[in-house]
Amino acid sequence: MTAHAKDKKNEKFGHLPLSTSGPQKTTLTGNALLRSPYFNKGSAFTKEERKTFKLHGLLPPNVQTLEEQVRRAYEQYTSRPSDIAKNTFMTSLKEQNEVLYYRLILEHLKEMFSVIYTPTEGEAIAQYSQLFRRPEGCFLNIDDMDRIDDNIAQWGNPDDIDLIVVSDGEQILGIGDQGVGAILISIAKLVIYTLCAGIHPSRTLPVVLDAGTNNEELLKDDLYLGLRKPRARGERYDQFVETFVNACKKHYPKAYVHFEDFGITNARRLLEKYQSKIACFNDDVQGTGAVTLAAIMAAFKVSEVKWDDARFLLYGAGTAGTGIADQIQDAIAQETGKSKEDAALQIWCVDKPGLLLESKKDKLNPAQVPFVRKDDEWKDKSHEDLLSIVKEVKPHVLIGTSTVAGAFNKEVVQEMAKHVERPVIFPLSNPTKLHEAKPPDLYEWTDGKVLVATGSPFPPVEFKGEKYEISECNNSVTFPGIGLGAVLSRARLLTPPLIVAAVKALAYAAPVVEGTGSGLLPDVTDVREISVRIAKSVINAARQEGLAQEKDIPEDDADLEEWIREQMWDARYRPLKLVKEENASALAKGEAGISSHRRGKMES
């Protein structure tokens, strides 16, 4: 194998907090090494390594390259008959050989993205207890609260974990309460962090908070693996989350915590509670808001609508919908100099009871309240069905986060298109089957005028001889870069200016050019580059805000970019170095690299 450029130490930066180059040390040999997904190279172990690590007789003789392994794995992958079978195959591969797993996906990113992430991951989550073979991640449950501290502590030393993704499984994608199966959304989000932003996979921790489930089917299922009881609420639930957060803070003081797919009553409340205490992020609120705002900015470049008089209609004002509304409100205020109250007057939110009105305030959640409309505006007009509301509001932008499949029907869309030249329509409800509309229909109904982005991937649309790329407006375009920036700067907190910096970097990178059929957002295959730009903006903002704890961040822009790239993990085999068991304690100190729990110090 040829040495990789990164294996030569980059002298420029001296000590880098994250080691992604040079030899990796391990105490593991023989079968234990082959069983470790972090070190296993399978048929690619060199002759030397086979000798040093006692692998002779445990492998067929031919030494292969990673490229050859990728070819074989891809053939195996394609032979699987369905997306869920492909997803299961990938999960097994990840348990065997992480480098091969990530390399395979990176080589086929566009094809595999929907299999390892939305929408197929949703199916895998729903069938978690049926498909279960081997646990991955950290399982915390509310009945064992006194063990949380130990359960979190066992994953490594204080410097070993950079990033924790946690879900309680109450609102997974648009498929609702999936209980303990939520561990798979935490894992999937971490995989995206690694693929799209080079976050070191062994320095991350996926967590599920099992507080019970209200999913009747799971409660009745003999195979269900989680706590078989209704969800805890109130003080006990809050204590559960608090114990988890405190354990993270205590054991991994530098880690950044990403909250995913919490239910509507908890998502924003927890974000508001913890965002001033730890570096944390709610993906459904903030990540979705950020990517949607960037897509709107890109659409406005084409439609030439001005922020001063743009009208926004949000259908489904839950966790994601209100997160988007917040970002739009801030953007209007920033772009026009209006007050936030005046900015809110350009936003109309619809939820189950129809348009959010002042008279309905008592029934609304606090995140919805800033967007209620005065009842007088709607005297003698229907404010319950979407079509009537569209007729009245004449929105430039219509966004769906309602989980109501097909809600943006032909009548609604054509009504919108009557009043604005270029309707901007984003059906964002995942998985695919819940989208409020499908792109080919939107093109048909608007005679090609629509500017569209969707929550899950769609193939390009052919319309009147032209081909249009459909951008995926999924938080996966933003959260990896934001996380990379937060991790590398060791941001003490993730405050709004850091998110604004990310949105700007993303909007700036939008490829859309009228008449070229390009999408509103960068393609997934470019997302690693985009993540570098987002991370750079976030790091600069963290510095300006006095939130960066990392001392050695380069001042110069080009150096900063190189410093970021240098610390991004690549899917390639690194040389291995055997450390004697009696010296194993050396592994636990200093050697920034991967968490000691996984390094196998205790195993061999």
Ligand SMILES: NC(=O)c1ccc[n+]([C@@H]2O[C@H](COP(=O)([O-])OP(=O)(O)OC[C@H]3O[C@@H](n4cnc5c(N)ncnc54)[C@H](O)[C@@H]3O)[C@@H](O)[C@H]2O)c1
């Ligand atoms: N594309 C992305 O990046 C992205 C990110 C986050 C969420 N989402 C998707 O958005 C959807 C919602 O997620 P969430 O976390 O906000 O869930 P949520 O439960 O917090 O919000 C859904 C909202 O839709 C409302 N709703 C339901 N039926 C409705 C109807 N008939 N009319 C109007 N409103 C109705 C609900 O009352 C609720 O307020 C999911 O499908 C999720 O996958 C997409």
Ligand SMILES: O=C(O)C[C@H](O)C(=O)O
């Ligand atoms: O997970 C995704 O695909 C995006 C988003 O976080 C969602 O909940 O739908």
Ligand SMILES: [Mg+2]
């Ligand atoms: Mg989500």
